Amino acid sequence: MNSSELNDSELGYRVRQALNEGLEHLDYRTSLKLQQARETALMRQRGTQAAHGEVRQAAGERSAPERALGWWPRLGLAAPLLALVVGFVGIYQYQEARRISELADMDFAVLMDDVPLDAYADKGFGALLRSDSGEL
Numbered sequence: 341m342n343s344s345e346l347n348d349s350e351l352g353y354r355v356r357q358a359l360n361e362g363l364e365h366l367d368y369r370t371s372l373k374l375q376q377a378r379e380t381a382l383m384r385q386r387g388t389q390a391a392h393g394e395v396r397q398a399a400g401e402r403s404a405p406e407r408a409l410g411w412w413p414r415l416g417l418a419a420p421l422l423a424l425v426v427g428f429v430g431i432y433q434y435q436e437a438r439r440i441s442e443l444a445d446m447d448f449a450v451l452m453d454d455v456p457l458d459a460y461a462d463k464g465f466g467a468l469l470r471s472d473s474g475e476l
Contacts, residue, residue: 363371459465 366374
């Protein structure tokens with residue numbers, strides 16, 4: 341089997357095995373240089389992977405964890421907005437119920453008052469209701 345038939349991981353595994361077999365026969369300086377070269381190569385590979393990740397993110401591709409979560413992160417962003425809208429609707433409903441209750445109390449007070457029936461037919465009755473004194 342030649343190297344063109346091997347995939348990248350198999351080729352990397354075989355090369356690593358071959359290098360590990362001859363490692364015992366190397367002197368200290370050579371093994372130190374190989375270790376430094378390996379660290380440099382790993383740093384370059386990590387930099388390349390990070391750059392590919394940035395390109396992938398710039399292109400709009402989502403990583404595997406983002407795909408797995410789906411719409412949950414978007415919901416997390418929309419939850420405060422939804423809470424705000426629900427709060428405003430609740431406040432509006434409360435204020436509206438309070439206003440209706442006040443109007444009903446006012447109507448009840450007018451109807452229960454000892455006002456003669458002729459006063460309701462009077463054109464100035466509205467002015468009477470608006471006045472603070474309440475005298476006829």
